[in-house]
Amino acid sequence: MKRILDRFRSGSSGPESVKSFDESRRIEEAYDSRYRGIRTVPIERIVGSVGRYQDFDERFRLKEGRQSERLENVKKAIAEGKPLPPVKLYQIKDAYYVMDGNHRIAVAKELGHDEILAQIVEFIPSANTLENVLYRDRAAFYDKTGLSADIELTEVGQYEYLLDQIENHRVHLERQEGRAVTVAEAASDWHRTIYRPLCAIIRRGRLPDSFPERTQGDFYVYITRHQWEENRRRRYGIGIDRLIFKNMEEFRERMANVDGVDYPEMKRGITAFILMNVQAKRELRIMEKLFALDAVREIHSVHGDADFLVKVELTRDLLSSDAEIISQFVHEHVRQIPGVNSTKTLIPGFSKVK
Numbered sequence: 001m002k003r004i005l006d007r008f009r010s011g012s013s014g015p016e017s018v019k020s021f022d023e024s025r026r027i028e029e030a031y032d033s034r035y036r037g038i039r040t041v042p043i044e045r046i047v048g049s050v051g052r053y054q055d056f057d058e059r060f061r062l063k064e065g066r067q068s069e070r071l072e073n074v075k076k077a078i079a080e081g082k083p084l085p086p087v088k089l090y091q092i093k094d095a096y097y098v099m100d101g102n103h104r105i106a107v108a109k110e111l112g113h114d115e116i117l118a119q120i121v122e123f124i125p126s127a128n129t130l131e132n133v134l135y136r137d138r139a140a141f142y143d144k145t146g147l148s149a150d151i152e153l154t155e156v157g158q159y160e161y162l163l164d165q166i167e168n169h170r171v172h173l174e175r176q177e178g179r180a181v182t183v184a185e186a187a188s189d190w191h192r193t194i195y196r197p198l199c200a201i202i203r204r205g206r207l208p209d210s211f212p213e214r215t216q217g218d219f220y221v222y223i224t225r226h227q228w229e230e231n232r233r234r235r236y237g238i239g240i241d242r243l244i245f246k247n248m249e250e251f252r253e254r255m256a257n258v259d260g261v262d263y264p265e266m267k268r269g270i271t272a273f274i275l276m277n278v279q280a281k282r283e284l285r286i287m288e289k290l291f292a293l294d295a296v297r298e299i300h301s302v303h304g305d306a307d308f309l310v311k312v313e314l315t316r317d318l319l320s321s322d323a324e325i326i327s328q329f330v331h332e333h334v335r336q337i338p339g340v341n342s343t344k345t346l347i348p349g350f351s352k353v354k
Contacts, residue, residue, distance in 0.1 A: 019048030145187035
């Protein structure tokens, strides 16, 4: 009775529900869909449900009076290390909605997991706003290149400029290697050896601090267009001018041989801890495969919400941020081991070691 009176006084009929996919799709006019395959999705970006949005509150907890037997069964399965299939999610922009696996998402959020494996179907917004036009340009860019990295631009038409760069780089690689090179191969090499290094230099020069409304990708387009396409010399800040060079391929070649002594922050160690849940009866085999990885320094079998505590030491260079290096290691080396159910990564802040 007290809860009912409190809700009446506050003008609320109950806790807020998670977002409705149908409502979001109607607002965004997102009816054209594309299958994006299976990949890991950050738990925090799962904000709603397709059919059961009224059953869960905004934190994906079952509302009062709802049946919880299914929820307890999922918790038990995870605790026992039983393999669970990927959840099925619908995507609109950067938000995800659960098509199948609502209880698994609820448990993952309750346990504090960072990410979950999911099948993705993306719905492309069609409303003619500037935000949606840019989003469609970005989606088309990813479709053509196969890239999954987050390259955000704020002006229409700039993704076409990046596609032209990638095509020029593809032709250069074909001449250099004497073989046919696909757009996906060229895009991957361009992103790793050209885009990311120059973005790292831009961050180091603190250019984004002076123009907070612009993105890192905006600066990349502006600098390369003036420097490599129009041959206009600009002064961008200490360290940036002498590293851009006169054209894209020379920049790529010089970055491959850059001396870490000149930029000590380009080479430094990163320590991270990974909490892992694994399938029962596979613990020893998984531990052996983990310990064989060069970056793994310690593995501890623990009791509680996690099965393993793994300490890794990685190296950050000019090409990547700490988060990119750690995420890439976890996704490509840890999550690919058969029997790994879920991971949660912890990055130390301040530390004291005896």
